[in-house]
Amino acid sequence: MQIRISLLLTLSLAIALFVVFTLISQPQHLNGMEYEVRVVNGFTDNSSLPLVIWCTSKDGDMGGRALQEHDDFSWVVRTNFWGSSTHFFCTMKWDQKRKSFDAFKVPRDSYRCGLLRKCYWLVKEDGFYFSNDDVNWKKDFSWY
Incomplete structure (x- = not known):
């Protein structure tokens, strides 16, 4: 169970970092x-x-x-x-x-x-x- 939660948190963090990186590297997507x-x-x-x-x-x-x-x-x-x-x-x-x-x-x-x-x-x-x-x-x- 703890491995599943850890995996879920890691995946969520990776997605969040990808979104932040995309918005920083291509700010035109915001508008x-x-x-x-x-x-x-x-x-x-x-x-x-x-x-x-x-x-x-x-x-x-x-x-x-x-x-x-x-x-x-x-x-x-x-x-x-x-x-x-x-x-x-x-x-x-x-x-x-x-x-x-x-x-x-x-x-x-x-x-x-x-x-x-x-x-x-x-x-x-x-x-x-x-x-x-x-x-x-x-x-x-x-x-x-």
């Missing part, structure tokens, strides 16, 4: 995590027709922007202590094309945005590309 979300106009020639983006979340409307070639629209998302946050939803329009998509969603993006928590979107004529390093892009989906 949640920050993610950078950026949407870039990646069209090769749309100088006369901008890419229009309109983003919203349950916390409010972020408004619309008209992005010329290579312009971007970015914002910071902060998750709470539990790792959840607001879902950001954007609608894109270019010429006759229109597409709505999840620009940031915690269950999907908390891992794929990488250690630096960068969530980049590149919108091109053939679809929407995602990257967490602004170098390696992977097509996520098409306009239609």
Whole structure:
């Protein structure tokens, strides 16, 4: 019985030390995590027709922007202590094309945005590309 109590105390102490060490070494976890979300106009020639983006979340409307070639629209998302946050939803329009998509969603993006928590979107004529390093892009989906 005494061995069982000793083992339980040792295990409890190890867990407590792990939690304290984690909070000390990564204090951002106390207030949640920050993610950078950026949407870039990646069209090769749309100088006369901008890419229009309109983003919203349950916390409010972020408004619309008209992005010329290579312009971007970015914002910071902060998750709470539990790792959840607001879902950001954007609608894109270019010429006759229109597409709505999840620009940031915690269950999907908390891992794929990488250690630096960068969530980049590149919108091109053939679809929407995602990257967490602004170098390696992977097509996520098409306009239609």
